[in-house]
Amino acid sequence: MMSIDPHHPLIIDNISALLNSTIDLTNLLFKLTDYDGIQYVISGQNTDSLCFTVLAPQLASVGEAGGYESIQLNYPGFPIAIDEGSYSILIDRSQLPDPSLGEERKLRANDIANKFSMFRTHFLSGPFIKALKNVKSGTAFQPKEVLIRPNEKLWVIPGENRVNFIFQVNFSDHTDGSLSRVFLQEFVEAKRQVPNSPVITFSQNPPEAMSMFKGATLPSTIGFLCITVLKEQIRQEAETGQWLAGLKQYLTYHLHACKTYLHMRMRKKTEGLLKVLKNAVPDKLEEKTFRRVRAAKTRREESKIVYNFN
Amino acid sequence: MSSMPVVIFDNGSGYSKLGFAGNTDPNYIIPTAISSRESLGVPVSRLQCEDLDFFIGEDAYQNQKTHNLSFPIKEGQINNWDDMERFWERTIYSLMSVEPQEHVFMLTEPPMNPPENREQMAEIMFETFDVKGLYIGVQAVLALFGSNLYKEKQNLTGTVIDSGDGVTHIIPVAHGYVISSCIKHIPIAGKDITKYIAKALKDRREPIATEDLMDAARVIKEKNCYVCKDMDKELLRFNDKAEWKNYEGIGRTTGAQINAKVGPEMFLGPEVFFSPGKFTRDWDKPLDECLDSTIQGCPIDLRRDLYSNVVLSGGTTLFKNFHHRLQRSMQQRVNDRLARYAASSGNTPKPIECKINAYKTQRYAVWYGASMFAASPEFSRVVHTREEYLEHGPSIARRNVVFGSGV
């Protein structure tokens, strides 16, 4: 598994099970969590409709920067309700094909479940897609500061025929922070090997481009990752946006996988050292043979003496 | 962010139960199996990220042709930390889909788990995944905690029979403490029954490929097996071929269609608990006798409570009528002893009531108890936080705060 699947497996399971069943949904309520501090509450409204509510601290910030648009685009036909700090989409089970059309209904239900399992990705990729689209069509737009995760910000800064995405990188753990620095420097290296890839820079200080934003230097910030996408590099905005939105998760996942690997190597090494130590313990056996040889020698000498006496 | 739910992993030797606290059912029950590229513990290189090329759960079985299948937990205890760490990594990222830094985790441990193991667990959870907090609960106590929610009288004194895939334990618990000197291990569990059924099928030459045999036997065990009242009578019944059942399925390894007949092994398999002498040479004490002697070995003032609150936990206790039979033979045993006592001493003692409790969450009783406990207000008092870990190191996991004082 190289990258994290953008689908949330539990949402697929739960929603498709609910849509395929005929149980009364009225009193249903369960909660799920996702990456980036997002929580979902799936609750029943009446016998046949479900309310898919999203709670997240960064909801409004991302939403206004393009998240809401992306959702409207990806979930056509679903009524949406925006509240302060929450965002709800209604799913109406009665609109599915009739239960008599078993297969068709199932397909449609699974389709919906699949779609909702991508909610986080659709939502968070909104700001990226919007900026990429604007650059492609040549529309000018204002630089923006977006709270993309509970404690991390993103700056979208337009340039001439290009857009800069500047990610603030934060890790609560020191080891993670140091490792991530190495990792991100690696990104810069990798650029040399991939032709026509966007320019990536990583620095500990805020880059020049975002000089108009002050107060970005939180004490725990590891650094700033700046990805510059040129106009001619933009082909599939949606896909690029999804990758950019999943960047932090990708990073964390690989950090943890890397630590796991290091631990495995460390355990292997310890085992090897223990083996060496075990071998270094003097053997009892040696002493025994020594004594036996000596005993034999002594015996021979004794017998010689006896022989000499005779 | 304290509203993020606690993530509970109950990793057993056969199956892992995973899910969020507060729910009544675990989100996943998957085999604790991992298949990876490593052979004989030689780590692969990391150039092409080969270390990420591994599968867990059902996928591990499906990919065993190209990867090496292994089971990181043996008899309840973790014996391969490399595999376990990767198993957790995959469960966190691709099954639960959570950010470990944001959640409190709860793991479970078998009785008599050495403190070193507990430290190692804490080390992995805090160092690798930077979890926000960790609690390691004792399986038996959690099972007991879960059973309390079905009862009016709340107590954490009782006997837990935990029978999983690899081993069966009888664990007396007093006021939330496991009485470790009285724990009894029985070397008969789910796997032995599966093996027995597989052997019966093979001896009868049912048309099942050797690779699929164990798996088919397991499915038959889980679907068809039951506990009978009287073994000899039941055997006679099966002389009539009409009583035999059909099994149809698809082999997990070969993918071939299987059509087989299932006969007396349906009740003979589970019977191994009640008359083991007839089946194996390693063990000859029936389960009820073990249970009785375990309780008799406990402090005298606890015995009545231990008899009256026996909780079943684990997949292998799910056989139909298992608890009825156990209850009957236990009560018989206790009544006999009281009668003997009355005859020899001349005064009649107060009768002792035996109660074997079976609940619908028995299959994952430990997980259920953990889920209920994690959602209770007491949990925040006992959990080890990351700050504590950074301050004191893995030794914080040595000492486990006992919960249940408020019950």
Ligand SMILES: Nc1ncnc2c1ncn2[C@@H]1O[C@H](COP(=O)(O)OP(=O)(O)O)[C@@H](O)[C@H]1O
């Ligand atoms: N319905 C059932 N009837 C009988 N045995 C079952 C049933 N379901 C699961 N099992 C068996 O229970 C065992 C797993 O139990 P579990 O408590 O998960 O073990 P562990 O805690 O050791 O992983 C397996 O051997 C499985 O075949």
